[in-house]
Amino acid sequence: MSPRETSLESELDNASSARASFSETLEIVRRQVDRQLGLWLEPRLAAAAGVSAEVLAAAQAIEGLALRGGKRMRAALIAAAFDACSAEPTTDAAGSSWASALPAMVAIELLQVYLLIHDDWMDDDDVRRGGPAVHIMLRERLGDVRLGDAAAILAGDLASGYAQSALLECPVSADRLLRAAQAFARIQEDVVTGQLAEMSAVRAAQPPSVELIHSLKTASYTVTGPLALGAVLAGADDARVAEFGRFGRPLGIAFQLRDDLLGVFGDPTATGKPIWNDIRQGKRTALVTELRGSAEAEALLARVLGNPDAPSSEIEAVVRLMETSGARARVEARVQELLDETRQVLASMNLRPSLGRRVLQGAISALGERAS
Template identity: 35%
Template sequence: MPKDPATLASDTSPGCYDLFDAAAIRAEVDAHLAGFLQDQAESACGGRLPTLVTDILARFLRGGKRLRPLLCTLGSLAAGGCVGPPVIAVAASLEMFHAFALIHDDVMDRSATRRGAPTVQQELAGHYLAQAPRRSGSRHIAQAAAFGNAGAILIGDLALVWSVHMLAAAGLDAHRFARTRTVINEMHHDVIYGQWLDLHAVGGSDSDVETPLSVIRYKTAKYSVERPLHLGAVLADAPPAALKALTTYALPIGEAFQLRDDLLGVFGDPSVTGKPVTDDLREGRRTLLLATAHALADPDQRRILARHVGDPLLTEHGASAVRTVLNETGAPEHVERRIATLRDEALRGLDDAPITTASKAELRTFAHHMTERTA
């Protein structure tokens, strides 16, 4: 039977605690990831896996907010469970899966930086060039880029496989493993479908608002917030009512989280966000911000948007012209108001939710953090 959601977890087994400590959870997840990578470096392919591969993945995993692992552990606490080694292992598997998603996303978007450092494909291309420093020319550069892209896809694939291995090695009983696998399968489908929608949206209608919202729902709200919360909750045998309440909170706050990301992708500080503020515009991503601006723009402003958004050679001068149009149309203010509305909706969903009182307070804090952040 599930535990009483009105109280905190009573499970005090060794290594299991019932208070949400973000710093401690991050440290435990980091330690689990580091230990797993070390084990794989020594055992995978009979120890013959190239050090370059594990080193690059280890460096990549050292960045990030650990949002999904934190929400996973909070999901367990919300359902009256606790945070112990199995929960940490499952939470860490989410971060490994996220590495796969980001690495592949960077290849698809032809991104040069991630988390303030070169993307995996850029690092591999640099390694390729360093192996033959005396060779030069456009053909050699093209070969390096091809090597980088192919290698990044393989490293991303490896992160996906290892995320499944981490889940299988979490020490769950058959019942919890089955419930966990159901959530993980749904999450896998969500992120791939969201990525497909995002890919398909490029080149679509400039004023289309519904497609960007669908992308946000699957690529971020479900994948980044709802599924991690559900994953932790099923580890604590959460009843359907608790899962439904977590969804009521997760979807609007996940959408607001992505809308904030879209604003930071154009107006953020690269030294804080860790990525350029021209990538989204250069790629031509169909965000709610751009769709709103196009719908409100006059003909001259639309010509500026058409000239620069989606230009693979976009300069900072062109990006500045786009930002001017966005500000003139009031599109950022529209998005800010939507973020506030979604946050309020998520917070209202917590009022009568059948989850622990302490977790409600943490989720409220998360709601403000995810929507008011600068990185």
């Protein structure tokens, strides 16, 4: 076997090991977080029941969405960064070292619940994780659309408060907890900033770039934020946290670009969300940006983009044009560029061999090349 073939075989073995490590860790994290979420929410539901039926309905809706099959990728990234920066990193997923970070892992999942509740209401999405969105649940529970929508917004706010409370239960030193709280606040600031920027992109003549929006709205709470939380809770210094930011930003953007692709070309039974909603809602995704330019595309988009009543035949025409114009291929290529950049940053980080490092390596494929 030539040196080149040996190197390739080693690279493939390492990639396979990393994917297995991520998958195994994700499953362990999922079990731990699901169990802890249920235990953590139980007394909150009891307290809500003692106030009013409306408060209980909101708390139950939070619990229902939180426990309805989330992937727990964000929690797994907290675990990976914590392990990678821990004084005693582990080498086996069965011997996880992230117990001190478990409350933060619960917190990031509750933060996502808050964001999903608001996002689904703003986008008028009726389905989330294969079931009804929270505003749909509360409309039915309260028997009124306006009251249900108002209760959903407040349920999101309540989930945000729950998330902050959970984070503050991490059994670490006060200085680490303070830095974690600051990182958690930064996640929320970035997400809301990105959401507002996305809204302006629909109307502005010169909108913010798609990747800037993705870095704020998605990368912040999907990758860079969880990594920062895990790192600071383990005692990493600012330079190491900044490295995780350089690793996480391109991966987070790739994650959202993949989400944009799945929103048009994905399998709804796998994603748990209906396809084509981005087109109906008028979102200026990377696919739409790549499609613009030709007279044919502009005329078609003028009729279809943002038109909830557009006939399926017209939307199908937009989807076909995304294929034939090369827009889909260009977005796919950009995803690979971003994943390559992420791998280069990880290679330069000089992390000690550990389970956390392998999980981070596996996360690159899991987040950027997923089918759901």
